[in-house]
Amino acid sequence: MATGVIEKAKNKKGAAEQVVDIKTGNEMAAIAASHVNFHVMGYYPITPSTQIPEETDRMKAEGEHDIVMIPGDGEHGAAGICFGAATAGVRVFNATAANGLLFSIEQLPVQSGCRYPMVLNIVARSVSGPLDIKCDHSDIMMALNTGWLIFMAKDPQRIYDFNICAVKWGELEDVRLPVMVTSDGFFTSHQLRRVEYFSTRDPVQDFIGKFKPGITAVDPNHPVTIGPYMNDPDLINNKKQQSMAMEAAYKHLPKIFEEYAKISGRKYELIETYKMDDAEVALFILNSPYDTVLQSVDNMRAEGKKVGAISLNIIRPFPADLIRQVFRNTKVLVVGDRQDSYGAWGGNMTHEIKSALKDDPENKTEVLSRIYGIGGKEFYVEDGIALLEEGLEVLKSGEVKKRYAYFGATETAKDYKPVQAFEPITEEEASPEIIRVELNPKTGVPEVKGVNMRALTKMPKRIVPGHGACPGCGIFPSIGNFLKGIKGHVVMLWHTGCGMVVTTGYPYTSFRTTYIHNLFQNGAATMSGLVEAYVERKRRGEIPGDEDLTFIMITGDGGHDIGIGPTIGAAMRNHKFIILEYDNEGYMNTGAQLSFTTPKCMITSTSHVGPAQAGKATFHKDTSQIMAACNIPYVFTAVESNFVDLVKKAAKAQWYAKHEGLVFGKILSVCPLSWRSDSRKGQEVIQAAVDSNFFPLYEIERGITKINYDPEKRNKKIPAIEWFKMMGRSRHMAKPAYAKITEEVQNEVDRRWARLKAMAESPVL
């Protein structure tokens, strides 16, 4: 693992042997985790924190640590896994970002209020919406009131060091609080820097000591009630204890830093300052831009300007006393806030600093709040200079013109002209009368006629060329062909995922019809509201009764891990719309982590193969059968390599969504990049999944199962291994070492196929 050079850290007395290497921030978090050797990591991948579980999993496959890796069903679930594990009396680890943090935030005060320490890395990213995957601090500032201790790590070295210190800090007898370690998404998480880390885990183990469980849920000799129903007058005392724990934590941290310096040679303070002794104007800035600002300060000092910079290594507890000290003589302070507390006239750090300074009656510092770097906007030396110059201007004029302002927002380019690439698609254009849906007079079941590949090239494209998907992507033929079977006006809602990201990069959209995005735990609920409100507006006469829209929600398989709850909710309410899942068997948008539909044994970036692990540990989820169990009118599976079948099912889906209620369809969709298959052979790869019975084509109409394509009857049946061998993610399954597990997968495929056949043969199954 260590590509670096092992050397006894030079000039560091008593320091343990360390490796000099270059690593990213996320890699350093994972190395720290392996050195702590946490018992459990409960996680759910979200950019840009994903490499932390990926790296931790990779090391696990190599046998480098013993951490039990548990993929959550979403961040809320991951936080629950962590809480549960912590109550068992173990060390627990997790990493998340942005909406992942917000989705789990309900659980975070549970963790702190019940006083179970753990370590959570926050790889700071902008909170949606609109969706932005890059760095700002809008996520971490939401966590200020969760009762967690919060480190700010400005570089990869600090991520490693603070993760280790976090364990010791949170576990202290009079602290017992969970800890966040915050780094800047991409800027720190993905940047390779020269770093040092211990060559073995021993010094870390000696430093943190053996874990002393507090009260646990697994000690039958000492039964306890964890998390009682606690109203007034008691809860305030529980919270007073938390406040006392914060005070204790604040007192202990300098000692922990001192002890850590002894073994590492790296000494940290709670607060970072640069040339503040005689600074008249200072810039406060958290995390990654701080280093760049040091250069800004030097440039300005060279011109004789008395400027300085400060940053913090912790924001909870907030080092108010040190803030008061450092700004005693500062005339103007510019606070760079990488988020806004909308309507409060400044970001959170502005207010916390102002509040700290208010307690020093002598303090006369003018404080400017500047909202900068939102959504990953780059920060250059010149930006640091510009912010400090604003402070110098106030110093010179003695007047604060703008106490609160956005730095770096831009006006529209003078020559900008909106692009009108198309006219809206008309009802007539989208209804070319090629496909007919007729009710069978005997059975009352809709039947679809007239599906013709050539004639259907006439259907106007609701998604136009110009999206940024990978060459050979399966999403767009799958969805595009489905839409050929849908006539008239459509409104689509897409979950977060590859399909959404590559089509709607602002200010461009590939959608020629109306499109909505919502985060992928909630599309089905959003669509439910939209559909019912549309119906109600028609009922009230606000929308002409003869107008008609077909509503389609599109999700990846990942959206149906984290978002299966709202989808089942929509099924229970039986709203009239279509839910279509493109299933590429992984979280491809975030770099191919396992999803619950990933087949057993396959390689993903969170299910590595190695001496200690054999790819994904469990069988693939059968979402279609979950939805069938909801007894909705129509469920189907389809693939792009069977066009007629796919388009017929689309037309039928539209009929059922118009007349009876919710439709669920799943399309297996090739991902050449992450399946590591030949992009040219997409159809062949997908058809092999069907011919091996791994992905049978069938439909369930009003509870009656019908198999639409039987490879056995057509003499096309192949063993599953033939499909696995077509893809780099599963080629290893043909090796003798994996024979047993491959047989298990084959047996499971056979079992599910036999069950499906039995269902198709019986009207009651």
Add this chain to the structure above:
Amino acid sequence: MAKPKILPKVNEYDCYEIRMESIGGLGANVAGKILAQAGILGQGLNGLNFSSYGSEKQGTPVKGFIRFTEKESVRINSPVTQPHLIAVFHISLANVLPVLEGLKPEGTVVVNTNKTPDEIRDILKIPGGITVYCVDAIKITVEEKVRMNAPMMGAITKATGFLDPEQVKKYIRETFKKKYPQVVEPNCKAFDRGYKELQMKVLAKDDKYDFIEYHPFMSPIGYDTAPMGGVITDFGNAFIKDLSGSRAGYIPVWHEEECIHCGQCDIVCPDYAPVFGEGTDHKGKQGMVMRGIDYKHCKGCLKCVEICPTDALTGEIEAEVAEEILSTVPK
């Protein structure tokens, strides 16, 4: 500032800076990491390396940055804007991006091309005083069965004048030996060929082409006119994007005389590039007929070639296809 010992030149912040202009999938990210390892771990420099961030897919433009210094720490972690060396991994990028933006006077440009430095100078509009290195990385890549990054690392290493090829190869081995031991030697060989099979020329200082200043990417729409809530009202405006830079070197070519207008290419294409319209087919019948391929949006996956039941679509090397075919816009 003290004169650097290893680095041939440094900027005002004591750094030697490299920018790689590449396309997702060519391995610029790994190349950046290996070169940084060689310089930092192998040669005792300090520095950092990162790529342009985002949800970049295969085929989209990416930038890689490396910053080396002989100082104890690297402070600046923002993207490289005024590089000493720019490496262009794919020539088609120049169609869509100002790849030489910010290049320092007397800087170095490394280009993946089978052309000569003088020819490539006019294609990329390289200013006078620049040292140009041309390497036919595509040829080496095909012959050695490796990714584009291996010969490009060779060429970049040579062009820097300070990176030690043995150190770079050491980290190529470190990178691949565990997971892909079979690719170690081909990669080292491709690296050596990239290092050696170079055409170099120092361009005379003239005014033939201007240096382009660096401009940070700015959206054309600002807060004063952007529709509220981030809504995009210009439906389908992504159509104006030119994605031809996403192709890795291959394209489908349509031969009308062989076409039976079946529509199969239309159903497999992820990019909706086959263009159909009403017309008269090969049998004289009215109906939907194929009119050609929209090369502005085709990403060259060749699924259409694979499925075509006749020889109407063939996969070709883009560089060998006549310009008038590529520039035809089917209506």
